[in-house]
Amino acid sequence: MELNLIKSITIKRATTIPEVLEQLDSIIDDAIANNDRIGYFAYLYRRVTAQILKEVQLKNFEDNERMEKFDVAFANYYLDAYNAYINNTPISKSWAFAFQNRNEQLTILQHIMLGINTHINLDLGLAVSAEMHGKDILEIENDFTKVNSILASIVNEMQDRLSRVSSMLFLLDLAGKNTDEKIINFSMQKARELSWHNGNLLWGLGSEHQNGAIDQMDLVVLSLGQFIKAPKSKIIDYMLSFIARFEEKNVGVVISKLRRE
Known part of the structure; x- marks a missing residue:
């Protein structure tokens, strides 16, 4: 069986948001x-998670304790998938596709989107359904929705940062005004709306009827991936292929530039 990744690290399930950040740092x-381009989504996810932690610490959610618990449960879906992949154990078809294409000659944006696609479109619905099992799922709706505004601000930030490592990304604008931003917005915000729908569906079915x-x-x-x-x-x-030719190819350099304030 093919070895998927160099197994130089062990990823553990997290119990707190700081532990999530620690595990994401290990992956990065x-x-x-x-x-390994697998680090691009991990970088974005770490940025989002750090912002959620900040909002929890500022007590900006209706139920901050529940939000921290939920954020950790959600993150563990990704950590579990990553750990399963590097150990060649079964994972969802969509995560397998994202991981298997981690070193394809795609744009940095596409690599990020492959991770966003599965973690939000699939994992988030699973997480909210599991976390609210036996409770009224509507109790978490306002905090769930509030995260969308946090994501919107990070989308704008990521737009600026990607230009540091993808000099031709602006060419996507030729296909439509702010197309590149719309791509990320769809993947982050619209996907969360879909995940809320899916979470409600799974919650209504109950754990015994969800498979x-x-x-x-x-x-x-x-299929979205x-x-x-x-x-x-x-x-x-064609534009994406052209953009990829001019992007920075060293993962360490890319992440360093994305991190720079």
Whole structure:
């Protein structure tokens, strides 16, 4: 069986947000050491998680204790998937696709989107359903929605940071005004709206009747991942290929530039 990644680290399940950040740092450091593009999504996810922690510490959610617990449960879906992948154990089809394409010659944006696609479109619905099992799911809706405004601000920030490592990314604007930003916005904000719908569906089914629905969701997310990798539009596909040629190829350099304030 093919070894998926150099197993130089062990990823553990987290119990607090700081522990999530620590595990994400390990994934990022390992990606830099191995020049592995898997680190791009991990960087973005760490940025989002750090901001959620800040908002929890500022007590900006209706139920900050519940939000921290929920954020950790959500993160563990990614940590579990990563750990399973490097150990060649079964994972969802959509995560397998994202990981297997980690070193394809795609744009940095596409690599980030592949991670966003599965973690939000699949994992987030699973997490909210599991976390609110036996409770009224509507109790968490306002805090769940509030995260969208946090994500919107990070989208703007990421837009600026990506220009540091992808000098031709602006060419996507030729296909439509702020197309690149819309791509990220769809993946971050619209996907969260879909995940809320999916979470409600799974919550309503109950844990004993979810398997079939989860399998169907996984297939839909897989198809979205395939679209991210190879857009139907020949113009967009060509532009992405062209953009990728001029991007920084060293993962450590990319993440260093993305981190820079």
